Amino acid sequence: MIQKNITEYLIRQAEGHHDKTAYADETVSLSYGELYEESCRIGTAISKYADRLSNMKACPVVVFMEKSPHTLACFFGSLLSGNFYVPVDENMPEERIRLILDNLSPSLIISDEKNMDKIGSVAGDIPIVTHKEASGCAADEGYLKKVEEVSIDTDPAYVIYTSGSTGTPKGVAVSHRSLIDYADHFSAAAGFRFDDVVASQAPFHFDASLIDIYCTLCTGCTMVIVPIRLFSLPVKLLEFLEEKQVTLIRWVPSALNIVATFKALKVIRPGYLREIIFGAESMPAKCFNYWRSYYPDAVFMQIYGPTEITGICTYYIVDRDFADDEVIPIGRAIANSSVFLLDDEDRLITPQQVGVKGEICIKGSCLALGYYNAPELTDKSFTQDPLNKNYPEKIYRSGDLASYNERGELVFSSRKDFQIKHMGHRIELGEIEAAACAVEGIKAAVCLFDDKKNKIIMAYVSDTDDTAGIIRTLQKRLPRYMIPNIMKQLESMPLTSGGKADRQRLKAMFIEG
Amino acid sequence: MKEEILEILMGMHPEVDFETEDSLIDSRVLDSFDIVSLVGELTERFDIEIGPEELTPENFNSIDAIVELVGKLSEG
Numbered sequence: 001m002i003q004k005n006i007t008e009y010l011i012r013q014a015e016g017h018h019d020k021t022a023y024a025d026e027t028v029s030l031s032y033g034e035l036y037e038e039s040c041r042i043g044t045a046i047s048k049y050a051d052r053l054s055n056m057k058a059c060p061v062v063v064f065m066e067k068s069p070h071t072l073a074c075f076f077g078s079l080l081s082g083n084f085y086v087p088v089d090e091n092m093p094e095e096r097i098r099l100i101l102d103n104l105s106p107s108l109i110i111s112d113e114k115n116m117d118k119i120g121s122v123a124g125d126i127p128i129v130t131h132k133e134a135s136g137c138a139a140d141e142g143y144l145k146k147v148e149e150v151s152i153d154t155d156p157a158y159v160i161y162t163s164g165s166t167g168t169p170k171g172v173a174v175s176h177r178s179l180i181d182y183a184d185h186f187s188a189a190a191g192f193r194f195d196d197v198v199a200s201q202a203p204f205h206f207d208a209s210l211i212d213i214y215c216t217l218c219t220g221c222t223m224v225i226v227p228i229r230l231f232s233l234p235v236k237l238l239e240f241l242e243e244k245q246v247t248l249i250r251w252v253p254s255a256l257n258i259v260a261t262f263k264a265l266k267v268i269r270p271g272y273l274r275e276i277i278f279g280a281e282s283m284p285a286k287c288f289n290y291w292r293s294y295y296p297d298a299v300f301m302q303i304y305g306p307t308e309i310t311g312i313c314t315y316y317i318v319d320r321d322f323a324d325d326e327v328i329p330i331g332r333a334i335a336n337s338s339v340f341l342l343d344d345e346d347r348l349i350t351p352q353q354v355g356v357k358g359e360i361c362i363k364g365s366c367l368a369l370g371y372y373n374a375p376e377l378t379d380k381s382f383t384q385d386p387l388n389k390n391y392p393e394k395i396y397r398s399g400d401l402a403s404y405n406e407r408g409e410l411v412f413s414s415r416k417d418f419q420i421k422h423m424g425h426r427i428e429l430g431e432i433e434a435a436a437c438a439v440e441g442i443k444a445a446v447c448l449f450d451d452k453k454n455k456i457i458m459a460y461v462s463d464t465d466d467t468a469g470i471i472r473t474l475q476k477r478l479p480r481y482m483i484p485n486i487m488k489q490l491e492s493m494p495l496t497s498g499g500k501a502d503r504q505r506l507k508a509m510f511i512e513g
Numbered sequence: 514m515k516e517e518i519l520e521i522l523m524g525m526h527p528e529v530d531f532e533t534e535d536s537l538i539d540s541r542v543l544d545s546f547d548i549v550s551l552v553g554e555l556t557e558r559f560d561i562e563i564g565p566e567e568l569t570p571e572n573f574n575s576i577d578a579i580v581e582l583v584g585k586l587s588e589g
Contacts, residue, residue: 228541229541231544232538232541232544232568235566254545257549258549261549262565262568267565471526480544485546
């Protein structure tokens with residue numbers, strides 16, 4: 001029978017490998033059996049607030065917790081109850097959490113004790129339970145069985161919020177079907193093994209974590225959570241990989257770069273590591289070459305995929321050498337998805353047109369369902385395939401520009417707009433500008449990104465020179481990775497002849513010198 | 514030296530009171546990007562080399578610890 005719910009993997013692993021460690025962190029370790037049982041208890045607790053059987057649809061359950069194996073039990077509990085989970089960054093400023101809750105109107109919030117006060121102050125009438133309370137509920141297997149019968153594979157499995165250019169984050173909803181396809185195809189492409197130990201870097205509210213969570217689940221291997229402070233301490237980070245006998249990592253290049261910058265592998269080279277997967281931002285070939293010099297026999301894989309595509313849509317397993325100034329390709333489409341380039345007039349660019357740039361467009365079951373509670377935005381971003389006039393077929397226009405190389409591999413080039421990748425996160429510079437312009441005293445603000453130094457520069461016009469005050473205000477509205485690294489106060493904003501902020505001139509002033 | 518290091522840190526996080534903060538790494542006031550920038554600046558300004566073994570919470574949790582580390586490496 002064809003699988004229709006991602007949690008069928010969990011049930012299978014719990015039956016076949018009940019005592020094997022599934023997910024662990026510094027203090028907690030859950031076997032597949034324990035995880036399944038905890039998820040069933042939490043799922044039953046959720047059903048008191050979001051009854052799939054009477055609602056006739058899946059409802060959102062916000063999970064507002066520190067990254068831990070218990071957080072995953074809340075995710076799977078949401079899914080087993082026939083609903084979907086929404087991981088929200090517990091370090092996010094309250095104003096931004098409020099925007100998300102307004103968009104979402106969740107049936108329930110699950111939090112840990114540490115974050116209860118923070119979420120309680122913004123939740124209004126939304127019910128909140130602690131993980132401890134939810135996991136203390138007795139599991140109702142009969143109820144969960146009925147839910148399993150009525151749920152369908154087009155139900156959403158999760159909603160993940162990403163930066164929006166107008167200042168409001170947008171929630172990308174992804175179905176079980178997409179997630180099952182992704183876990184199946186990607187774990188096969190990357191060669192996940194039953195005895196792998198995966199070290200998880202990405203936060204769960206960031207879709208880069210899908211590989212860690214779901215490839216682990218469908219393969220039945222083990223995932224360990226890397227304590228986040230270790231990413232500032234490269235030698236300790238590598239000692240952790242050695243101690244946990246980690247075999248596979250899927251990290252953002254910034255995390256790999258910390259080790260390369262400080263040449264930490266000369267101090268300790270974790271001996272079990274056999275595969276290194278990277279993506280979510282461009283991987284500098286210099287950093288790749290550093291890692292490869294210590295792991296000449298390991299598999300290195302670059303992946304690509306916007307949040308609107310479940311996990312990834314292209315990958316490239318490195319099969320040759322790259323000079324430090326060369327660009328590593330993003331490769332070819334993953335199985336059961338179609339990835340192609342369109343020019344400005346919606347004409348197809350073929351692999352024979354080497355070097356010709358076009359927008360990366362994607363179709364297939366990997367496409368997200370759309371943006372939650374945002375039908376207009378969904379229609380704008382998920383559009384009819386212009387190459388198909390015969391039947392309805394949606395594509396996602398990524399806004400990313402790429403070209404083919406002489407081997408027919410896709411090579412990422414740049415963005416069409418003002419979206420950037422910083423510390424692995426996708427950021428609309430417009431969202432920072434909108435937040436800055438709402439700060440009292442700021443008359444105009446333009447953000448630039450210096451990709452060589454990996455810094456966000458904000459040029460602003462203001463009467464006040466209280467930079468610390470401005471940053472403190474921005475911190476109430478934006479996540480940490482969106483706070484500008486460099487602030488430049490101007491007497492007036494340089495304008496183009498059309499009256500818009502002159503980004504080229506600002507770039508020349510602050511980046512190119 | 515302390516004033517100069519304070520200036521570097523304030524350039525990164527003007528909102529933080531570095532005189533009193535003694536958990537810069539453990540409380541993640543300084544994240545991995547800050548550490549890369551900070552070490553780059555310290556290396557350049559004080560003409561020292563900071564090896565990967567020196568990147569420990571003990572050496573970077575407070576401004577006094579950073580001052581001590583830079584002093585030690587400058588002498589060596």
